[in-house]
Amino acid sequence: MAIRIGIYGYGNLGRGIECAISQNPDLSLVAVFTRRDPSSLVIGTEGVPVVSANDILSYIGKIDVLILCGGSATDLPVQTPALAKHFCVIDSFDTHAKIPAHFAAVDASAREGGNVAMISVGWDPGMFSLNRLLAASILPDGRDYTFWGKGVSQGHSDAIRRISGVLDAKQYTIPKEDALSAVRSGTCPSLSTREKHLRECFVVAEDGADLSRIEREIKEMPNYFADYDTIVHFISLDELRRDHSGIPHGGFVIRTGKTGKDLEHSHIIEYSLKLDSNPEFTASVIVAYARALARMAREGLVGCKTVFDVPPAYLSPKSYEELLASLL
Amino acid sequence: MAIRIGIYGYGNLGRGIECAISQNPDLSLVAVFTRRDPSSLVIGTEGVPVVSANDILSYIGKIDVLILCGGSATDLPVQTPALAKHFCVIDSFDTHAKIPAHFAAVDASAREGGNVAMISVGWDPGMFSLNRLLAASILPDGRDYTFWGKGVSQGHSDAIRRISGVLDAKQYTIPKEDALSAVRSGTCPSLSTREKHLRECFVVAEDGADLSRIEREIKEMPNYFADYDTIVHFISLDELRRDHSGIPHGGFVIRTGKTGKDLEHSHIIEYSLKLDSNPEFTASVIVAYARALARMAREGLVGCKTVFDVPPAYLSPKSYEELLASLL
Numbered sequence: 001m002a003i004r005i006g007i008y009g010y011g012n013l014g015r016g017i018e019c020a021i022s023q024n025p026d027l028s029l030v031a032v033f034t035r036r037d038p039s040s041l042v043i044g045t046e047g048v049p050v051v052s053a054n055d056i057l058s059y060i061g062k063i064d065v066l067i068l069c070g071g072s073a074t075d076l077p078v079q080t081p082a083l084a085k086h087f088c089v090i091d092s093f094d095t096h097a098k099i100p101a102h103f104a105a106v107d108a109s110a111r112e113g114g115n116v117a118m119i120s121v122g123w124d125p126g127m128f129s130l131n132r133l134l135a136a137s138i139l140p141d142g143r144d145y146t147f148w149g150k151g152v153s154q155g156h157s158d159a160i161r162r163i164s165g166v167l168d169a170k171q172y173t174i175p176k177e178d179a180l181s182a183v184r185s186g187t188c189p190s191l192s193t194r195e196k197h198l199r200e201c202f203v204v205a206e207d208g209a210d211l212s213r214i215e216r217e218i219k220e221m222p223n224y225f226a227d228y229d230t231i232v233h234f235i236s237l238d239e240l241r242r243d244h245s246g247i248p249h250g251g252f253v254i255r256t257g258k259t260g261k262d263l264e265h266s267h268i269i270e271y272s273l274k275l276d277s278n279p280e281f282t283a284s285v286i287v288a289y290a291r292a293l294a295r296m297a298r299e300g301l302v303g304c305k306t307v308f309d310v311p312p313a314y315l316s317p318k319s320y321e322e323l324l325a326s327l328l
Numbered sequence: 329m330a331i332r333i334g335i336y337g338y339g340n341l342g343r344g345i346e347c348a349i350s351q352n353p354d355l356s357l358v359a360v361f362t363r364r365d366p367s368s369l370v371i372g373t374e375g376v377p378v379v380s381a382n383d384i385l386s387y388i389g390k391i392d393v394l395i396l397c398g399g400s401a402t403d404l405p406v407q408t409p410a411l412a413k414h415f416c417v418i419d420s421f422d423t424h425a426k427i428p429a430h431f432a433a434v435d436a437s438a439r440e441g442g443n444v445a446m447i448s449v450g451w452d453p454g455m456f457s458l459n460r461l462l463a464a465s466i467l468p469d470g471r472d473y474t475f476w477g478k479g480v481s482q483g484h485s486d487a488i489r490r491i492s493g494v495l496d497a498k499q500y501t502i503p504k505e506d507a508l509s510a511v512r513s514g515t516c517p518s519l520s521t522r523e524k525h526l527r528e529c530f531v532v533a534e535d536g537a538d539l540s541r542i543e544r545e546i547k548e549m550p551n552y553f554a555d556y557d558t559i560v561h562f563i564s565l566d567e568l569r570r571d572h573s574g575i576p577h578g579g580f581v582i583r584t585g586k587t588g589k590d591l592e593h594s595h596i597i598e599y600s601l602k603l604d605s606n607p608e609f610t611a612s613v614i615v616a617y618a619r620a621l622a623r624m625a626r627e628g629l630v631g632c633k634t635v636f637d638v639p640p641a642y643l644s645p646k647s648y649e650e651l652l653a654s655l656l
Contacts, residue, residue: 023469096656259344265604269601270602274595277593306656312458327636328634
């Protein structure tokens with residue numbers, strides 16, 4: 001029997017989950033839950049009901065894994081613990097500094113409900129975290145580096161849009177080639193924020209807006225841009241729509257380390273992603289972990305889990321025998 | 329208390345294990361077991377006994393994990409099942425086609441002894457297998473590619489040395505840049521053996537040997553070279569020792585796949601290794617998995633396991649709380 005999935009929240013990530021489910025025959029979509037008026041929402045899968053989030057508890061026992069597709073700032077800190085009492089939930093909570101607190105809240109709540117839950121699944125946190133852990137475990141005498149991009153940062157794009165005179169904007173985070181080369185050389189360089197990434201902004205301004213003032217406000221914005229080399233391009237709304245409508249992303253996790261009697265041998269472990277669609281790839285990771293979570297639930301596990309807890313075989317629809325014969 | 333490790337076999341891999349143990353304070357080396365005369369063997373760690381392989385059973389109860397460092401052709405198919413009856417063993421069995429049979433033999437034997445065992449740990453099989461599994465689970469509509477090198481193939485070097493008139497030889501397997509580029513383009517090319525890798529050979533011939541005959545015998549050797557573009561260089565013994573004494577290796581696991589309503593978005597997942605010392609890196613992977621195996625043994629697991637079974641957190645000496653706070 002297929003694993004029954006519910007989607008809670010239908011933005012970019014929710015739509016990505018829906019697509020990913022359609023690529024995995026062992027998973028089936030039971031319902032999409034929304035805080036909007038359900039009748040206002042048309043989803044991509046025929047025959048699947050759109051249900052008000054208020055009615056979610058009527059789905060207890062009808063869903064194996066509920067995938068939470070809200071945002072990390074305000075949605076997930078409330079939704080994941082609340083829903084973990086009643087369902088096996090999985091989220092993509094990505095505020096790194098607040099993961100331990102989120103974990104504790106979800107763990108307590110999942111245990112109270114006798115459920116298993118998983119947080120912070122995606123690519124960072126997620127696959128990048130897994131690769132940082134693996135590489136650090138293999139090469140204890142080493143150093144690791146994470147680079148992001150080239151890709152769209154929604155948070156930075158939003159920050160530009162809040163500037164007076166800006167109609168729309170897209171911001172790309174770009175790893176600097178010199179920094180990547182220095183890391184790959186194995187010399188374990190210490191790199192400043194400015195040395196690692198470049199920020200490139202495509203901005204649509206209102207007619208008659210003071211472009212030099214907007215550019216200055218972007219480049220001097222604390223936390224977001226002040227510590228980076230930032231390039232600002234002013235373009236038309238047509239150009240923005242034509243050339244910058246995608247949501248690509250990606251990045252690199254690199255660890256360099258030494259082995260040998262006198263640590264005379266260097267090694268480089270590199271994991272990289274190049275993604276046309278950040279939300280669809282994130283969704284694809286989550287859906288594989290939803291499969292694993294359903295299995296952990298069948299085994300009777302309770303409490304909060306992360307990618308660090310999942311035996312890799314649980315992610316695959318293939319039998320263990322197939323994995324041994326074809327992938328090991 | 330430190331995890332007590334025994335090393336069984338003291339060649340390149342065994343020496344690499346010894347070095348890796350010294351880099352991990354939570355592991356301690358109890359003894360090195362050898363089939364040679366123990367008095368003939370000087371190891372790198374002071375105060376650790378060298379013991380005859382014949383006396384291994386006197387170490388039952390004194391070793392948490394026994395790391396088997398023999399070869400896959402004739403040693404491990406016999407040693408791993410035999411020793412899994414008495415110890416928690418881990419090996420790097422790397423004959424891909426025979427993994428299911430080896431797994432079955434070790435599993436039966438480990439269960440008989442009430443032990444847990446792990447086979448085929450290293451980088452391929454091992455980390456490459458893990459990455460093939462992860463990437464295939466995330467991107468079901470895709471294709472994966474494994475490239476090896478640039479690195480020394482011991483098997484191919486040995487094959488050249490068996491040719492009449494050859495004193496010594498080193499063979500490098502080199503991935504072809506054109507093939508890597510084609511794969512990274514996301515077009516899912518079908519690549520022949522010849523298109524993926526190049527073989528470069530450095531050969532020391534006897535004085536007066538017929539070089540063109542040796543070169544022809546190399547290039548026409550079935551299975552080893554006939555299906556590849558092969559370059560042969562004749563060099564002096566001094567040059568071989570000066571320029572080709574290392575054992576570097578590495579490679580790439582790349583999966584490209586599609587997502588989206590109409591599979592309109594492409595993604596590339598790439599994992600790569602660049603290793604100065606193949607045996608030392610393999611040893612470093614094995615030692616991290618030995619830590620995990622000791623934990624699985626404490627939990628009472630029995631039978632044969634692989635990298636597909638290990639929750640990633642088990643590989644790290646850090647506490648789960650540290651992992652959540654620093655690596656997720």
